[in-house]
Amino acid sequence: MNGIYQLPLERALAPASDAGRSTPTAAAGGSPVLLRLDRVSIERSGKRILEGLDLDIRRGSITAIVGPSGIGKSTLLATLNGLLPPASGTLSVDGIGRLQTPASLLAHRRSSATVFQEHALIARLSALDNVLLGLADRRHPLSPLPWPRAMREQALAALAEVGLLGKALDPVARLSGGERQRVGIARALVREPRLLLADEPFASVDPALAERLAGEFRRLVRDHALTLVIVLHQLDLARRLAERIVGLADGRIAFDGPPSRFDAAAQARLFPLHPAPEPTCHP
Numbered sequence: 001m002n003g004i005y006q007l008p009l010e011r012a013l014a015p016a017s018d019a020g021r022s023t024p025t026a027a028a029g030g031s032p033v034l035l036r037l038d039r040v041s042i043e044r045s046g047k048r049i050l051e052g053l054d055l056d057i058r059r060g061s062i063t064a065i066v067g068p069s070g071i072g073k074s075t076l077l078a079t080l081n082g083l084l085p086p087a088s089g090t091l092s093v094d095g096i097g098r099l100q101t102p103a104s105l106l107a108h109r110r111s112s113a114t115v116f117q118e119h120a121l122i123a124r125l126s127a128l129d130n131v132l133l134g135l136a137d138r139r140h141p142l143s144p145l146p147w148p149r150a151m152r153e154q155a156l157a158a159l160a161e162v163g164l165l166g167k168a169l170d171p172v173a174r175l176s177g178g179e180r181q182r183v184g185i186a187r188a189l190v191r192e193p194r195l196l197l198a199d200e201p202f203a204s205v206d207p208a209l210a211e212r213l214a215g216e217f218r219r220l221v222r223d224h225a226l227t228l229v230i231v232l233h234q235l236d237l238a239r240r241l242a243e244r245i246v247g248l249a250d251g252r253i254a255f256d257g258p259p260s261r262f263d264a265a266a267q268a269r270l271f272p273l274h275p276a277p278e279p280t281c282h283p
């Protein structure tokens with residue numbers, strides 16, 4: 001892990017409900033909050049997509065982002081990732097502070113990784129080479145040299161983590177949908193992120209495989225002390241995987257609570273044009 005992330009942690013943050021919430025900085029102490037959005041508004045091409053977002057993401061937690069198509073779920077992930085700075089408000093990260101400068105944004109991006117719906121893999125390259133691309137920002141972009149041995153070992157370890165060591169040298173074009181998704185997960189893991197973002201990672205796999213991959217995400221979060229924020233369309237899966245559901249509607253956070261409170265009425269408020277599915281049991 002890069003040394004910059006081992007800065008002394010800030011003092012414990014005040015609860016989210018406090019009026020004068022403090023900002024994560026690199027002071028002494030520990031914080032249960034990894035990431036904090038304070039009155040954040042987000043725009044795309046000058047158009048306001050989301051506004052007034054107050055959100056604390058706790059370290060080691062799994063948060064599912066749900067909401068209708070086009071509401072701004074991927075946009076929110078892009079802001080959490082540091083790719084799309086807020087139009088107003090602040091985004092703060094424990095150990096880094098407010099993401100206001102290029103250096104702080106870079107530090108945050110280096111400690112985060114994203115898994116995409118369509119994997120964003122290069123089909124003609126091997127699984128191993130695709131995973132190595134997760135480390136592309138850790139060496140010179142025009143380097144003609146082979147990947148250093150240490151990075152190759154890191155990438156192989158990430159492939160082993162998702163059960164694909166045996167296919168490390170296979171071109172991605174020859175892998176199944178589920179295997180490709182695993183390569184995408186390995187490419188994120190190789191960055192040793194503390195924040196893992198996932199944008200509809202189960203959208204192109206069948207329900208049984210989605211269930212299995214969800215189990216793998218849960219294990220990875222636990223084993224690697226990750227914090228996961230995952231955009232999901234499958235509400236049942238969101239309820240089973242996450243300990244917290246954040247629902248977006250009308251440009252705002254319209255629901256924020258545990259799966260047990262995400263009942264038919266809450267769903268109907270997020271998806272008013274569709275009848276809410278029957279509530280299902282969850283552990």
Ligand SMILES: Nc1ncnc2c1ncn2[C@@H]1O[C@H](COP(=O)(O)OP(=O)(O)OP(=O)(O)O)[C@@H](O)[C@H]1O
Nearest residue numbers: 044045047049067068069070071072073074075076
């Ligand atoms: N690069 C962009 N430039 C301008 N507008 C964009 C851009 N990307 C997305 N938008 C707009 O921002 C809004 C939110 O899009 P976003 O992709 O975040 O929604 P979403 O909730 O993730 O949708 P879906 O569930 O369909 O993936 C939409 O109106 C979309 O048209």
